[in-house]
Amino acid sequence: MLTKVYSASIQGIDAFPVTIETDGGAGSIFSIVGLPDTAVKESHLRMVSAITHSGVKFPRRGTTINLAPADIKKEGAAFDLPMAIGVLSAHNMIPSEHLADYMVMGELSLDGSVLPVKGALPMAVKARELGFKRLIVPVENVTEAAVVNKIEVYGVKNLMEAISLISDNSDMQPVRINTRELFAAGIQSFDLDFSEVKGQESVKRAFEVACAGGHNLLMIGSPGSGKSMMAKRIPSILPPLSLAEALETTKIHSVAGKLARGSMLMTSRPFRTPHHTVSPVALVGGGASPMPGEISLAHNGVLFLDEFPEFPRHVLEVLRQPIEDRIITVSRAKYTVNYPASFMLVASMNPCPCGYYGHPTKRCTCAPGAVSRYMNRISGPLLDRIDLQIEIQPVAFDDMADKTPAESSEEIRKRVVAARSIQQLRFQGEKGIHCNAQMNSRLLHKYAWPDEEGLAKLKERMTRLNMSARAFDRILRVARTIADLDNSENVLARHIAEAIGYRSLDRASYGSAF
Template structure:
């Protein structure tokens, strides 16, 4: 008897329906699994056999042929255990399963028949609804994630016996339902850190506000203990809240990477990723034999924080060049290409010298050669892609001991939101959300300068020997500063402030 059960495969951050055709023939004995399965799927026969035996069923001693279509697409992982097991039971007439084709069925089996969580549930659920399936059956740990998708019945199970009873005896399963919008809005302003906790550093706070308002990349340069990491961790609290669309995009990526917890459904706050400096280039941008999203994709719609940036391997940093410009990562293999979104805000920090205290090092422990070698770890093209370079000074005792609270994140966020609203209105007819995304055409149209501003930036270009890309960055940042002041025209004071945010372009650092 032939039975078709439906599962799904992940390709990039999207899903594709997989038809699992199970045929049990009366003549002969054997177990044949075809359709480009990987080793985890090939090993499923042992898990399925033990699981079925432990819940009172058996793999029949007949010729079993299982085809996973489309046969030319490689299938990966152990998530097909449940669908293959049910297909075998239905095809061998051990259970009645007339409605089995109405559901996407996925789950990894334990030897006792229990179910383990799987990856990529959200894109699978979205695909199931698009293809007109009635519902999806999956491990209980994944139900909240799948229940984000409306107009789809989501059933979570703990053991294969529950699924058998559902199809064979009509015993109902517990349906999981979530009010996505209510849950989203209840948690949208939940942040563990606040800018009011930062002592002093008013210049750095201002730079962070400008960066958040325009979505600009920023690097903080300062001695150890000056508060660089403290500032970086608080930047999500002043960024605009995620929209429902952005939340779904972000959740899909984390779902594919298996980063969604059992108690989490929709991601409600912008991600903040802070990889260690020993990370490899593949782990950062994504890839591998079976491509997975990297840290820059996990930071999509959020913040990627690189603490002590010069300590990262140069090859790792250089692979970020293209994603920083294009906001997408393309992983190419011989037979396929995968695209992962990577629209993130880069926040980096570094010490000003190997000793950490240049130019205030009393012992002058860093030689000119050591300084040059340290600075050379960051290439010019990479620094050009970072809009704002800001020096973070050591905090004095008077500031540390001051018990007064600084301006909190809510007030800063209000100004950021107003600036973002201006930008959204300005670019409403373009595929652009904020100033950091604008290209040469938009710069020419929206960043016009008066003669005073033109002379100021000309002098800066000549004195600091800035590149054309740095020129564009200054104009973008000046546009954001003008938006924060609700100014239609970019004025000379806006240009002057933007130039001040190019610390690493100065002769002081490049000597």
């Protein structure tokens, strides 16, 4: 008997349907075709043990399983459960009348229990798109998949529960979650707050500007000046995720297997901090079995690179294209996948190898030329793509001893959210543009062009500092954000002046004394 069971697999961050055709014919050969990888081929042994331990005798007649479409490689163990159901139905051991209503996924343990899989959320989205009425997933994935409405989602613990559902002999009820209520109830609480940061008012202002416009930020300061400590507090002042952003972010982390068991919808922006030994593939994504990298895991959030110059240069250079295009295309001989990459880059570094160049009280001990060589570890084109470059000085003793609470993250966040609201209204008719950092040249001329005084100031500084055309665009974007925080319709000279002040590394004299 020939039967069809429906499942799905992951390509990029989206799912594509897979039809598991099973023919229970004569003979004794068991074969799986349709470009299965090793994990799929090994499912035969898992199915035999799981079916046997579930109290059902594994059929010994010949069985052929085809995973369609046959020209796309099938990877992972998520096909175990649907293939087991296909084998049993093809040999008339369970009814097949309702198979067309279900999409099924799950890995089988040898004892018949069903183990969690990666990518349950995008698979659930695809099941709804294709019009399936019901979805069977491992019980650990059920709350993640149930975020998708208009489809009945069942979480099964073992093979027998899945068989009972398909045989219509179960009283199991689908899990239902009101996604909007869940999202609205998601209370964002942060362990770290800017009220704990003493002094550094100018740095906090730079952080506020960066978060208000979605700009990239580089901090240069000596050890102990608070770079990492302040960077970790950035999520507390970022605008909350929208529902669409939360779904997209959750999909990425679901595909990567980063969601905790029983989790549902991500309500906080991601904050990724890869170590400087990270490889280009781990940062960008891809690999033999393509997976999202750190850049995509930071989508709609922050990618924090501490000790920026310690990253290998060839690793840092892979950031250039995602920063501009906000999408990563990984092309290999056997596949091409796209990963979203709209993130806010935050980096920190020492000013020199010893860490004390420009320190107010400690002397730099670096050899002549060491500062320039250290800075040259970061290419000029990459630095040009970082909107705000700020120097951080150590906190004075009087500031550290001051017991007066500093401004809280909640107060800063209110101003950031207000500025973002202005930008959302401004760009509501522009596809793919949501904040000032994403403006192209046309939008810069339309919304960020300064008045005559500001343009003259910008021309004078750019000529004196020999800035690039990309730096010109970056200054205008930052100035537009500063104007939004100022609730100003036009970009004025004072906004341009502040934006220019955030380009510390554009000074030709930086590091020239050593």
